[in-house]
């Protein structure tokens with residue numbers, strides 16, 4: 001679905017490359033989380049996936065990015081939008097229409113999709129994101145979480161195979177953040193959409209993603225299955241990526257000599273770990 005070979009990008013007015021020889025290959029229906037400190041190049045990477053770079057942001061671009069087989073240099077952003085749906089960090093900036101229905105129709109109209117088809121796509125994408133009841137709402141009356149889901153619905157109305165999101169929960173409370181990740185999980189599992197999500201809340205990545213990509217200073221520092229990436233506690237701590245509480249708990253138990261097993265990545269696994277430690281202590 002995504003093939004990145006030797007990608008480097010240097011913004012016009014900067015000295016350091018924002019991306020420095022990135023190589024990544026992401027397969028169909030993967031759910032990939034991207035984390036790393038501020039300035040690591042996470043947003044720049046997402047902009048390279050939807051063609052905003054190099055079509056709209058200027059700089060020195062090296063290497064090759066292919067999404068769904070389409071080279072991002074050779075295909076316009078509009079063409080790429082059929083393959084990659086994008087949700088930017090600030091939904092306010094992305095929403096342009098006054099009603100939810102019009103917002104979803106907007107991208108479809110730009111691509112000259114026939115009227116009847118547009119109506120069907122609006123219904124479908126609202127259903128897929130679990131916000132059918134918002135169809136006739138004014139976009140100004142939506143909460144932050146609802147706006148994010150409208151932005152996701154608008155992106156998937158084009159039926160992309162890939163959905164790229166840049167910090168979609170940054171403005172949301174824990175409940176709103178969970179709603180977004182449950183929506184992403186559904187899109188991934190039921191509709192086979194490949195998800196690439198930049199996210200600061202490492203616990204969410206740990207619970208939902210099958211793979212994590214950790215970036216630092218324009219490089220991919222660690223890339224692999226979620227559990228094995230989170231096992232690199234020392235590296236993550238060093239670059240300032242917080243570990244999920246469940247992993248920190250495991251680390252404390254390990255240091256105290258109470259636990260030797262694998263790092264848990266979700267609450268259920270942490271529960272099992274603690275039960276095991278307690279039953280061994282009782283013996």
Ligand SMILES: Nc1ncnc2c1ncn2[C@@H]1O[C@H](COP(=O)(O)OP(=O)(O)O)[C@@H](O)[C@H]1O
Nearest residue numbers: 011013014018037038039040041042043044045
């Ligand atoms: N439009 C821009 N013009 C110049 N430099 C930029 C621009 N956007 C980002 N940068 C620089 O590129 C680097 C990577 O930024 P970014 O991709 O936004 O990182 P992240 O999303 O991980 O915080 C940073 O050093 C940042 O200052």
Ligand SMILES: [Mg+2]
Nearest residue numbers: 042043044166
């Ligand atoms: Mg960013």
